[in-house]
Amino acid sequence: MSIVKINVLTVPDDQRETLEKRFAARAGTVESSDGFEWFELLRPTEGTDTYLVYTRWRTEEDFQNWMSGRGQAAHSGGGSADADRPKPAATDSTLWSFEVVQQAGPPQS
Numbered sequence: 213m214s215i216v217k218i219n220v221l222t223v224p225d226d227q228r229e230t231l232e233k234r235f236a237a238r239a240g241t242v243e244s245s246d247g248f249e250w251f252e253l254l255r256p257t258e259g260t261d262t263y264l265v266y267t268r269w270r271t272e273e274d275f276q277n278w279m280s281g282r283g284q285a286a287h288s289g290g291g292s293a294d295a296d297r298p299k300p301a302a303t304d305s306t307l308w309s310f311e312v313v314q315q316a317g318p319p320q321s
């Protein structure tokens with residue numbers, strides 16, 4: 213079964229729009245990465261003030277390959293000088309790792 217990697221981002225209220233805009237302009241490297249299965253940016257509505265970057269992968273190795281390769285590029289501003297990088301919208305981040313034990317979806321019609 214697949215594995216899930218969630219990046220938990222602490223985002224001050226006044227930085228939410230900035231964060232979402234940055235994701236709207238994200239590099240799009242995950243979609244074409246080997247073993248990539250799903251991505252969602254989850255905005256909190258109740259119970260927490262952290263955004264979740266949900267990603268699902270075929271194997272741990274697929275995720276590590278993305279992180280050390282194109283994922284790094286996706287976080288470095290596409291090669292332009294790091295000095296040009298805007299201040300991060302998130303004030304903190306934590307990586308959560310899971311294995312999918314069970315899953316279900318609606319019946320396929």
Ligand code: HEM
Nearest residue numbers: 217219234235238239240241242265267286287302305307
């Ligand atoms: C220091 C920790 C991290 C911070 C603050 C952070 C923040 C961000 C931000 C602001 C973006 C939007 C694009 C940009 O402006 O760079 C982004 C893209 C992304 N991040 Fe992170 N990130 C971090 C680490 C991670 C980790 C560990 C994962 C693993 C789940 C992850 C998954 C993603 C994905 C899937 C994208 C979209 C990339 C694409 O479309 O190519 N991030 N991240």
